[in-house]
Amino acid sequence: MVRPRRLLVSAAVMLTAGPVAIALAQTTTPESESERNDPQTFFSAALQADKRTSSPIKRLLASKAGFVDSRSGFVDVTGDGRSDAIVLVTLPGAAGTVALYLFSTDGGSKGPTTADLRAVFRSQQLYRATFRLRNGTLVVRTPVYAKGDEPHAPSKIEERDYVWSDSAVTMRRVARRTVTAPRGGADAPR
Template identity: 45%
Template sequence: MRLLAVPLTLAVALAGTAAAPLAGAAPTDSQKVFTQKLLDDAKTSAGVKKMLTDKTAIVDPRSGFVDVTGDGRQDAVILVSTGGAAGNVALYVFSTHGQATGDTDSSTSLKVVFRLQSLYDASLRINGTTISVLEPRWSKGDDLCCPKKLRERDYAFDAKALTFRRVADKDTPFTSGK
């Protein structure tokens, strides 16, 4: 099992931090390409497009390539992150699954086969063709840093439909990893 995102941690944000542009290193070529792909995609939510345009969110540099469709080709698992308390707010999987490849045709292109565009401080686990998305689930009395539970939703790739389908939705205990 591979962990794509850093372990789930929550931070208390100062007022106005969420609206402040992200600072840091210049975006990599991959970040630039996937940011543009998301901005050009008609199905990317207006909220995600606004955050990317305003630079209050970025294509997370921890995004990467892994075969999550089971076809032996690398897929792009893209996280959109605020860099603040909201953490990872969107997930996209780009794939060439189902596109013909051969000796004479190498013109495949990455297309979005899965999107979750309304996340809050999400982390991911990938196990073969299953992606698990974990988000905090607070209950009365929980500290802001440490909810007692996480909501875990598992999505498995459906090759016939060329997308991921939810196969489980459960609460799981939160552990800080310390």
């Protein structure tokens, strides 16, 4: 089955992510070298420390019932020329991605540091969410089930479009629509 295009964290991405990725790797304080260079460990700790992360998400991460998904990755979402991090929190099994965060240095100092890196967008009540970037727009997709639908094959998909707002220093929702799910379910290519 072909999956929607996902952002992947890889060594190549980390090398091209610029100063933010390098600063992330240098300022974490986990116990082992492998954890020190692991974005999943860094973002899990950052989300648990963030006062605006919901209590259920903090509990999932602390108990390891949920995890920062390896499909999280770096891309410039805010349009400032610096890499931002899209961070997914996922549960194993049917629930899939249950939260999405955007970490950025946008609105911080001109020389990004981890002190400036912060969650600037949170979507913390999702179920089986997917996302894509389209022309600077973050599209978050969640299933809409009708009676008799299987978890992998909803009847409809809700799409919410978000764009970066410099004045609000966050993503703002600019559209919301419900579309018929592609044949083969929510994970089918579009």
